[in-house]
Amino acid sequence: MGQKVIVCGTGKSGIAAARLLLAKGGEVVLYDGNTKLDAEALRKQFSEEDKVTVVLGELTRTDLLGVELAVISPGISLEVPFVQLIDEVGIPIWGELQLAYHCGAGRVAAITGTNGKTTTTSLVGEILKTNFDRVYVVGNIGEPYADHALEMTPETVTACEVSSFMLETTTDFHPVVSAILNITPDHLDRHHTMERYAEVKESITANQTEEDTCVLNYDDEVLRAFGQNIKPQVVWFSSRHTLEKGYYLDGENIVYNDGEKVETLMNVHEMTLLGRHNHENVMAAIAITRALGVPMEKILGAVKVFKAVEHRIEFVTERFGVKYYNDSKGTNPDAAIQAIKAMPGPTLLIGGGYDKHSEFDEWIESFDGKVRYLVLIGQTRDKIAECAKAHGFNDIMYAEDLQEAVQVCASYANPGDYVLLSPACASWGQFKSFEERGEKFKEYVRSL
Template sequence: MNQKILVAGSGKSGIAASRLILKTGGEVILYDSNAALHKEELLGRLGEEESVSVLLGELKKEDLTDVSLCVISPGISMDAPFVSVLKEADIPVWSEIQLAYHHAKGKLAAITGTNGKTTTTALTGEIMKAHYDQVFVVGNIGVPYTEEALKTGGDSVTVAEISSFQLETITDFRPDVSAILNITPDHLDRHKTMECYIEVKERITSNQRPQDSCILNFDDPVLREFGAALTPKAVYFSSRQFLEEGYCMEGDRIIWNHNGEKTEIANIHEIQLLGRHNHENIMAAAAISAQMGVPMDVIRKVVREFKAVEHRIEFVAEKAGVKYFNDSKGTNPDAAIQAIKAMPGPTLLIAGGYDKNSQYDEWIESFDGKVKYMVLLGQTREKIAECAARHGFTNVMYAEDMQEAVKVCASYANRGDHVLLSPACASWGMFKCYEERGEIFKECVRNM
């Protein structure tokens, strides 16, 4: 890749993309609009000073001399001012996953959707590792695709968690198997409308061919309609309806119906994941894995042994007869609804955070007598409290930080209750990321 490439964003994704470009013979201009960053520190992360220059602050057209491509980090909106400078200079913009795909080899399974991506990706990765020798699990799950792309080979399998932000700027990105788990309102501060958000999610299939496949949630009317006109083969799963062809529930059993034959994947009492939404994640992972050639006996074994992903309805501890669960990855109302449904009894809820222009009515309605108290943090606390009051829920308290929130819940909880961190909001403003939020919650619980 003997080109001069502008990498926009100096975080984890941007650094990984820069390293890939340098390893393939390219030259990097590492750009960040934050003029307060230190060039020496950024260069130190890369260790390739002779092929890297750092540009901070405002981007001007004259800065783009000989630049042939921009690789943009997913956290940067296409509405950012410097993007108009790129467009004026007629410089194409790639996402980090597009750059990785350009260099990667082997088979690719790519998973998107509003909720359940991380659990489904992690479970699919474990199933693949039980069958294939070389497996890479990448993307939003924590490891940038660009960090692993050059390690892939003709016989390797990559499982990627893909966000809507990453799909905005793909060109020929083509998974062998794609999955859209569900689509509910999220990131509308960036995508503006649901129509735009849906269209971006559906781009994951845009380059797939008839021999490829796409796993879709039959219970989502948007995805059911989308699948009817797909070029790749549509494979459906449903937790609410019996499917003559596809993955579904039969009583307490998760089954696969195919060509008139019924195969049991697991009984829900044998698995270690809580809630209907996790039954859907299991169906999706099983469907992806089967389409990637994994035998059903391997899928069945891994499904039964798999434990919850960190920060997703993760059991933390039991203190004085009260069980504490960390669902910090519940960053939108729909994800938080699933976590509440998964709680087996009375619950004290810690919520609130950064405002993504979400609406909270359906979430508050889902409390349905199960939530005893709600302790609110962050930017959205007044907005959520006002919404709760409109729906008749007034057992609301505020906390200034996570330690105070946990202490308040502990003081109001009775033996047999559950304390759940499931914020329904992003972590930004109070925490660097949802992982940090979850770790602080767990530390507060363990230190009680």
């Protein structure tokens, strides 16, 4: 790949892509539309001999002279003017996922879905490590695929969390095992319609063959229909139906029906993860790793000791008889619904943030007498409050920021209550990321 490539976006994904291209002998134009960035500081992230040119602000046709490929970070919409300019000039557009896959090696298990991706990918990674010497856990989970592509060998096994944004810019990405955990409304500000959003998620199987495997949620009507007519072998999982073949919940047991006999694998109380949604994540992880050849004994052993990932229904601490949980990764209403369901008792809920054009009706309805107070912050607080009142929920308080919200909850909580940060919204506008929001929440809670 010794060509001249423009890398758009200077976050972790963009820098990783640029370094990979340079390692392959390429020349990089590193571009970002943010004129407030320090071009010299960006240049210093590379060695002096690296062929890197930094361009900030408006992208022009002159900047694209000699460029043979564009690699754009997943957070950049394909509809922004500079991407359309790149397309008009006729330069192929890849994402960091596509670039890393093209340069990497080994078998890949790719996990997507609206919710549960990070937990499932993390668990898949931990299971794989019990059976394989070379395992990588990369992608939307926070570790750029491109950082490790050149370390990978034919013996490598990679668990990759894949977002819809990443799938928009793939061409020949070919996981031997794919999984789509669920499809519920999210990112409609980018994809515009649920139909388009579902199509992008489903494209994870586009290059799979009859020899590959796709793990699907039988309870999701969109996926149930999708799974009827795809090339890879489909393995179903369900928390609500008894399956003729696949993994499902039978009471409190996870069982597997191979089409002839039913085998009880484990009781859900043998794991540390809370909630039905996590039972689904575990079944998906079992199906994925079994398809990769991991013995069931090793799979179940890893599941039993696995702890919740950071920022996803993460227990923080107990103060004065009140337990605090960090679900900052609950960035859409469906994810936040799962967090509420996982709370064992009366809950004070902190919600609100950046508006992704989500609807909050089902979220409010899921309170079902469990939520004592709803404390709202951010851009969406008025929209959420209006929706809550329309559904007859009026125990609403506003806070100017997350720190004040934590203090309000501490003041109104009774011993035995739970305080849950599960915003149902993105963090943008107040924080750089859901990770920063979650870290701040934990900091504020521990200082009470």
